[in-house]
Amino acid sequence: MLTVDERQEIADQLLEEGATDFALKPVKAPDMISRIQLHVQLANMRQHQEQEEDVFSSKGISRHTLQHISNYLKKQKEPISVDELSKNIDLAYPTVYRYLMHLLDEGKVNQVLSHQKIGRPKKLYQWYA
Structure with a gap:
């Protein structure tokens, strides 16, 4: 989530609504790229863990x-x-x-x-x- 609003209540609301990360504008390209890479890695780890759990529970x-x-x-x-x-x-x-x-x-x-x-x-x- 990108925002220009720096208020803590906005940050809390974003996280409550399902955002996993947010950045204040203006965002520099290296920061955006590193955030995207991090979230791709986290998603892959969660997917691998869910697949592993499915194998254990299904069998x-x-x-x-x-x-x-x-x-x-x-x-x-x-x-x-x-x-x-x-x-x-x-x-x-x-x-x-x-x-x-x-x-x-x-x-x-x-x-x-x-x-x-x-x-x-x-x-x-x-x-x-």
Whole structure:
């Protein structure tokens, strides 16, 4: 917002009405350019944050739980099954599986097939180093 009015109540009113910045005329070009660049950066940061939040809320992913599972996986030297992971970190199997699928989609976890003597191969998961 550009204005020639220097009164504080005008500044307060502008901010209440949704302005994010204002400058008193006359405004020099370098000041205007730097203000525009700053607000573009702020808008990009807000957009990135909103997109990140949408991913977490739409998939039902909690940052805290994701960090808990990630930290545990990082410490493991060998691949681990969903069942073992679930028991070791005291979270329900479906929860651990959902988080592992999210980490797999993000490319942060590898899925390894372990061939058993009998039966189907077992899927194991390992932090991607």
